[in-house]
Amino acid sequence: MYLLNRIQRHRVNYTWMIVSLLLVASLPFLLFLGLYLKSFLLLHDYHLGDLLFSKVWKPGSGKFGFYPFIVGSVWVTLLAMLLSAPICVLTAIYVTQYTRKRFLRIMHPAIDILAGIPSVVYGVWGILVIVPFISRFVGPLFGVETLGYSILAAALVLSVMIIPFILNILIEVFRTIPVELKEASLSLGATQWETVKSVLVKKALPGIIAAFGFGLARAFGETMAVLMVVGNVVKLPKSVFDPGYTLPALIANNYGEMLSIPRYESALMFAALILLAVSLFFNLVMHFFIDRYNKFTA
Amino acid sequence: MKLSGKIEEKVFKVLMVIATYSILAILALIIYTIFAKGIRALSWEILTQVPKGGYYYGKSGGILNAILGSLSLAFGATFLAFMVGLPVALYINVFLVRMKKLVTIIRFILDLVWGIPSIVYGAFGFSMMILLGLQTSLLAGMLTVTLFILPIMIRSMDEILRTVPVGLSEAAYSLGSNKSELAFKIFTRQTISGIITAILLSFGRAIGDAASVLFTAGYTDNLPNSLMEPVATLPLSIFFQLSSPVPAVQDRAYASALVLTLIILLVSLFSRGLGKRYHKTKINF
Amino acid sequence: MEMETTHKIHIENLNVFAGKQQILNDINIEIPKNKITVILGPSGCGKTTLLKCMNRLTDLYPELKVTGKVLINNKNVLDAGEDIVKLRQYMGLLSQRPYPLPMNIYNNIAFGLKLKGVRKRRELHKQVVHYLQQANLWDEVKNRLREPASRLSIGQQQRLCLARGLAVNPEIILADEPTSALDPISSQYIEEKFVELKNDYTIVLVTHILRQARRIADYVVFMYLGEVIEQGTVEEVFENPKMEKTKQYLGGTFN
Numbered sequence: 001m002y003l004l005n006r007i008q009r010h011r012v013n014y015t016w017m018i019v020s021l022l023l024v025a026s027l028p029f030l031l032f033l034g035l036y037l038k039s040f041l042l043l044h045d046y047h048l049g050d051l052l053f054s055k056v057w058k059p060g061s062g063k064f065g066f067y068p069f070i071v072g073s074v075w076v077t078l079l080a081m082l083l084s085a086p087i088c089v090l091t092a093i094y095v096t097q098y099t100r101k102r103f104l105r106i107m108h109p110a111i112d113i114l115a116g117i118p119s120v121v122y123g124v125w126g127i128l129v130i131v132p133f134i135s136r137f138v139g140p141l142f143g144v145e146t147l148g149y150s151i152l153a154a155a156l157v158l159s160v161m162i163i164p165f166i167l168n169i170l171i172e173v174f175r176t177i178p179v180e181l182k183e184a185s186l187s188l189g190a191t192q193w194e195t196v197k198s199v200l201v202k203k204a205l206p207g208i209i210a211a212f213g214f215g216l217a218r219a220f221g222e223t224m225a226v227l228m229v230v231g232n233v234v235k236l237p238k239s240v241f242d243p244g245y246t247l248p249a250l251i252a253n254n255y256g257e258m259l260s261i262p263r264y265e266s267a268l269m270f271a272a273l274i275l276l277a278v279s280l281f282f283n284l285v286m287h288f289f290i291d292r293y294n295k296f297t298a
Numbered sequence: 299m300k301l302s303g304k305i306e307e308k309v310f311k312v313l314m315v316i317a318t319y320s321i322l323a324i325l326a327l328i329i330y331t332i333f334a335k336g337i338r339a340l341s342w343e344i345l346t347q348v349p350k351g352g353y354y355y356g357k358s359g360g361i362l363n364a365i366l367g368s369l370s371l372a373f374g375a376t377f378l379a380f381m382v383g384l385p386v387a388l389y390i391n392v393f394l395v396r397m398k399k400l401v402t403i404i405r406f407i408l409d410l411v412w413g414i415p416s417i418v419y420g421a422f423g424f425s426m427m428i429l430l431g432l433q434t435s436l437l438a439g440m441l442t443v444t445l446f447i448l449p450i451m452i453r454s455m456d457e458i459l460r461t462v463p464v465g466l467s468e469a470a471y472s473l474g475s476n477k478s479e480l481a482f483k484i485f486t487r488q489t490i491s492g493i494i495t496a497i498l499l500s501f502g503r504a505i506g507d508a509a510s511v512l513f514t515a516g517y518t519d520n521l522p523n524s525l526m527e528p529v530a531t532l533p534l535s536i537f538f539q540l541s542s543p544v545p546a547v548q549d550r551a552y553a554s555a556l557v558l559t560l561i562i563l564l565v566s567l568f569s570r571g572l573g574k575r576y577h578k579t580k581i582n583f
Numbered sequence: 584m585e586m587e588t589t590h591k592i593h594i595e596n597l598n599v600f601a602g603k604q605q606i607l608n609d610i611n612i613e614i615p616k617n618k619i620t621v622i623l624g625p626s627g628c629g630k631t632t633l634l635k636c637m638n639r640l641t642d643l644y645p646e647l648k649v650t651g652k653v654l655i656n657n658k659n660v661l662d663a664g665e666d667i668v669k670l671r672q673y674m675g676l677l678s679q680r681p682y683p684l685p686m687n688i689y690n691n692i693a694f695g696l697k698l699k700g701v702r703k704r705r706e707l708h709k710q711v712v713h714y715l716q717q718a719n720l721w722d723e724v725k726n727r728l729r730e731p732a733s734r735l736s737i738g739q740q741q742r743l744c745l746a747r748g749l750a751v752n753p754e755i756i757l758a759d760e761p762t763s764a765l766d767p768i769s770s771q772y773i774e775e776k777f778v779e780l781k782n783d784y785t786i787v788l789v790t791h792i793l794r795q796a797r798r799i800a801d802y803v804v805f806m807y808l809g810e811v812i813e814q815g816t817v818e819e820v821f822e823n824p825k826m827e828k829t830k831q832y833l834g835g836t837f838n
Contacts, residue, residue, distance in 0.1 A: 094314035118506025193307035221415020272421035474672035
């Protein structure tokens with residue numbers, strides 16, 4: 001049954017491992033290189049500054065201004081973070097400091113399910129629930145007429161999508177704070193809330209920032225759900241009730257046109273390159289933060 | 299000072315409770331919406347037939363093309379990611395034990411790729427596809443999704459492999475085991491439940507993602523029958539049906555969404571169950 | 584020439600560093616053949632590290648740097664390169680906590696046998712039974728050979744580890760505080776077994792239990808803070824300790 005002897009098997013396994021490792025290790029570089037080469041056509045003909053800050057998007061006329069999409073992405077992401085971050089922090093504190101351990105047993109599967117629901121399904125839910133909610137309740141509440149397909153809709157859906165990511169990290173962060181710290185604070189006469197506010201949150205701060213960073217990165221790159229509810233109108237949004245357009249949505253919606261207009265493909269690849277760069281940048285920064293956090297708690 | 303402190307505490311406590319239960323409530327709302335809307339349109343026909351002519355305008359048929367397409371694509375991608383991911387995770391944890399710096403660098407690179415959005419992989423996959431002369435196909439989609447889930451697969455496995463105690467390695471080495479044997483015969487058995495969880499987690503991500511297959515897998519009304527032909531996927535199927543002007547078709551989109559969600563929920567339940575079963579041979583230290 | 588037949592392991596100028604900290608300082612000892620040598624000392628004196636140097640398990644700890652010579656059968660273990668895989672089979676390891684392999688009881692023993700080249704089912708079975716009997720475990724497990732080894736009690740697991748180690752035919756047995764996690768009966772069993780085994784194996788036992796050393800040692804190496812303070816036969820060291828630290832440790836007046 002042993003077709004190869006021990007040494008041969010070892011060599012086969014070893015080769016398999018090294019090849020796989022090289023493949024994986026080169027992945028980020030390959031991604032960057034590939035997309036850069038593909039966007040080269042565009043970058044060659046246009047100024048980077050023009051591309052990023054020009055507001056006009058008319059590929060047919062050779063005008064590639066990515067600004068509306070960048071702005072759309074930024075609005076949606078920031079708003080989603082604004083909505084989701086406080087809820088996550090409050091929940092993480094509540095679940096780790098104020099409830100019995102049994103409660104976590106309910107939270108963990110709940111978070112897992114939220115994390116597992118695919119983007120498209122979130123989009124469907126967004127169309128069914130969030131969009132009408134905005135057009136029928138929230139809009140009129142602010143005296144605005146809106147179809148519902150808006151920056152706000154995308155932000156609301158996105159905020160729910162990133163909750164599991166942020167929450168998982170936050171719960172982990174709060175759970176790994178040594179009990180002794182809490183005990184020390186309480187024995188000095190502080191109440192539980194004062195302990196949380198002044199001691200625990202300070203200690204957890206780098207971890208909290210890291211969690212937010214991950215949420216941001218995740219939100220910025222989200223495609224389907226946002227695409228389905230954001231409106232997909234190329235215009236600088238003036239309010240959150242306006243429809244918008246994000247970078248991922250740009251790529252997803254127009255890939256069919258890519259090959260018909262010159263440099264269009266290059267433009268979309270450039271959009272992907274921007275997303276890649278932003279994502280790598282965030283990962284780098286967050287890595288740095290987590291490193292500091294680990295050294296802090298070590 | 300004391301009174302305002304107490305009020306502050308009470309206020310925040312209320313906020314915390316609201317926050318926590320809101321999350322649970324939203325989850326319940328999502329599940330309810332998907333189930334309620336989906337189950338109405340769900341029928342045997344939808345599950346077992348391919349779209350007939352005019353399907354997107356209300357004629358008969360089903361989403362079997364997408365169900366089987368997604369399953370085959372996800373299976374293939376998960377398999378490929380496993381074949382590349384497991385050796386990498388084992389290599390880091392067994393062979394590179396002495397080279398801390400190299401391990402840190404590799405884990406750092408893995409961290410970098412971990413959060414890259416799937417649409418980036420989609421765009422990259424599209425370029426590669428053209429470069430290699432492939433058409434939109436099951437194969438192109440599979441390869442792209444493989445790249446997408448690789449970081450997830452490796453990270454999950456790495457995390458579980460790190461928990462193997464040194465003493466077990468010492469025992470195996472003392473018996474004359476070499477590194478390969480330690481890795482593939484002992485580490486894998488010790489962490490089998492974690493490995494299965496990693497595989498199922500990656501499968502769930504693979505089957506649910508749309509952006510990575512959007513440009514690479516194409517779409518078709520046919521059942522998957524060749525690696526080189528376009529294949530239908532559930533996420534795209536949902537999206538296309540939803541874009542139809544006909545309400546009946548939109549209803550079918552909800553049913554499809556329900557099917558996709560159920561598959562993923564089943565997979566994650568399965569992973570918990572299987573994980574527990576294989577715990578038998580694992581040694582708890 | 585006398586050295587080759589009466590001494591199994593020669594350790595020369597062994598130094599171990601963990602970063603800037605020195606764990607073992609210029610160790611020079613001879614381990615006699617077919618005797619029980621006990622390495623004795625308080626916690627933290629480096630005795631476990633010394634043991635792990637002998638079969639180069641120090642490789643698993645990236646922070647450790649090892650220099651010097653560990654000669655077994657005239658081969659320097661520390662220089663062995665790829666041969667280390669075979670060399671390690673010369674030395675069975677019994678750890679403080681039992682680490683059964685994540686397999687059933689039968690395969691725990693069979694694993695090592697297969698590495699040695701035993702393939703045929705009948706031969707495997709015969710040897711598995713033999714070694715389980717040697718470790719006095721056969722009667723207790725004969726009806727559940729296919730059950731996971733994790734279901735055994737700690738005492739049984741340790742005996743399983745002993746059987747497993749013996750199955751690969753080592754010449755030396757390295758034991759790192761093998762009874763500290765066990766109940767008195769299992770401990771006694773392991774000690775008696777070692778006394779039996781020394782006729783065929785060279786045994787190096789690390790312990791901090793004075794009484795255990797007293798009971799079963801032939802030869803004693805006393806260590807403190809990474810250095811060998813004194814070594815000799817058990818009578819020499821226990822009845823006539825030459826160094827002050829040894830006297831203090833044995834008398835219980837250590838600080």
